[in-house]
Amino acid sequence: MxxxxxxxxxxxxxxxxxxxxxxxxxxxxxxxxxxxxxxxxxxxxxxxxxxxxxxxxxxxxxxxxxxxxxxxxxxxxxxxxxxxxxxxxxxxxxxxxxxxxxxxxxxxxxxxxxxxxxxxxxxxxxxxxxxxxxxxxxxxxxxxxxxxxxxxxxxxxxxxxxxxxxxxxxxxxxxxxxxxxRRPPSLARWPEALALALVATVLLPLATRSPISLLYLVYPLLIWAALRFQLAGSVLCALFASVLATLAATDGVGPFAGLTRVEVMVKLQTFNGSMALTALLLSAVIIEQHHTRRSVERACQELVEVLEHLTAGEAPPDRAPADGDGPPGRHEGR
The missing domain is CATH 1.10.1760 (Arp2/3 complex 21 kDa subunit ARPC3)
Structure with a gap:
């Protein structure tokens, strides 16, 4: 065995x-x-x-x-x-x-x-x-x-x-x-998710292959993705942008045209690094703030419930009277 x-x-x-x-x-x-x-x-x-x-x-x-x-x-x-x-x-x-x-x-x-x-x-x-x-x-x-x-x-x-x-x-x-x-976004989020994907498929190829240096257009898209879809949106957007920028760099087109290999490497890696940092840290800050807000809301709700019970002269729901406790003001010996 x-x-x-x-x-x-x-x-x-x-x-x-x-x-x-x-x-x-x-x-x-x-x-x-x-x-x-x-x-x-x-x-x-x-x-x-x-x-x-x-x-x-x-x-x-x-x-x-x-x-x-x-x-x-x-x-x-x-x-x-x-x-x-x-x-x-x-x-x-x-x-x-x-x-x-x-x-x-x-x-x-x-x-x-x-x-x-x-x-x-x-x-x-x-x-x-x-x-x-x-x-x-x-x-x-x-x-x-x-x-x-x-x-x-x-x-x-x-x-x-x-x-x-x-x-x-x-x-x-x-x-x-x-x-x-665990589960896909709710149906109410799908229209915005599809709009974000559509904008990304149009904007990112333009930013990475235009002869005018438009790489900075990626950052508003990252901010939108992080604010509305947190880590899932920002990371996928950053990964897509990085792949397109790498394709443009290896083809020598767009913002990478006319550069030496070392210059292409420096420009591409600077862009990829700053974009990855923005996506990760911004989404982490937003998620942390959302968790803090939910914790504060739960604490406020619990406080409201306690105050309602105290006002009604009842014990709070999470603190039931112990066996043998008498009414307020009376203490019976054992």
Whole structure:
């Protein structure tokens, strides 16, 4: 009986590992569809596997790390042959999300992102701090193996770091939303949701591909999405805008036309980073304010009920008289 239970657990763990590896590999291949080249290094402006890895760790715990490592190995092997440097890249790409998970758990992070502290933790611990590991290991190995000169270290390192961080900031919150989704919005919200989607499909391609620099038009849309649909609206809007901006940057059109590769990288990553920060932090502040308002409303309602009972000369509903209590002013001995 014990052996059967152990076999069942091993089988479940194996399936979970393969599922995580498959999702990581699929996300990696998706990210590699639109790479940017700086010097001899190829990187992606958004690296979705980091977001997939962080989300998998919050769903499965630390037992998800073998799947992350296997997925990272498959992605690297799709680009090059198996060499010792490949194992170093796999180690860096595995250690970064694991460290992000451990630091976020230590900080009391909640995947619902319903508090400002959750948004700040995801930005500064899960994305900016933890992804230093993968960027430093990956670019450091390129320099050590002679594939990248020391003069190109910092531009490539910055691009690698920001790309990994964007995967955490844009992809992980979207996966958290899918995990915690319980029911669709009420029918009364659908007209506004459809209007927001229609405006986004018209405005975002215009902002990212117009020869006039109109990227700033994205921010009013983000504010609308955050105010009316909180995290779901702002994160999906930011992810859509980031994908369109990446397509425009890799095609060299719109605000990215006529720029060098380094200038394209800096402009795109600045836009993606500021947009992700705006979406996460603004929606977290709005959700926190809504929760505070509901708590105050509940407290006021309870206070009104207590005052009504006191005025009527009755005990409050949550404090029934104890057995043996006499009427007011009388105290009977036992």
């Amino acid at each position: 014990v052996r059967t239970e152990d076999l069942r657990r091993a089988a479940v763990h194996g399936l979970q590992t393969l599922a995580v590896a498959a999702c990581y590999y699929a996300a990696g291949r998706l990210g590699l569809l639109r790479p940017l080249v700086v010097g001899d290094a190829v990187f992606t402006p958004i690296w979705p596997p980091t977001g997939v890895a962080v989300a998998a760790l919050f769903v499965l715990g630390l037992r998800a790390w073998p799947g992350i490592a296997l997925g990272a190995l498959l992605v690297v092997m799709s680009l090059t042959s198996l060499r010792p440097v490949v194992l170093g890249n796999v180690a860096g790409n595995t250690a970064a999300p694991v460290c992000a998970y451990l630091m976020l758990r230590r900080a009391g992070f909640r995947t619902g992102l319903s508090r400002l502290r959750d948004g700040l933790a995801l930005v500064f611990l899960g994305a900016l701090a933890a992804m230093l590991i993968s960027a430093t290991v990956g670019v450091g190995l390129l320099v050590l193996t002679g594939r990248l000169g020391t003069d190109g270290f910092w531009p490539v390192w910055l691009a690698w770091w920001v790309g990994d961080a964007m995967g955490v900031l844009l992809v992980a919150p979207a996966l958290f939303l899918l995990r915690e989704a």
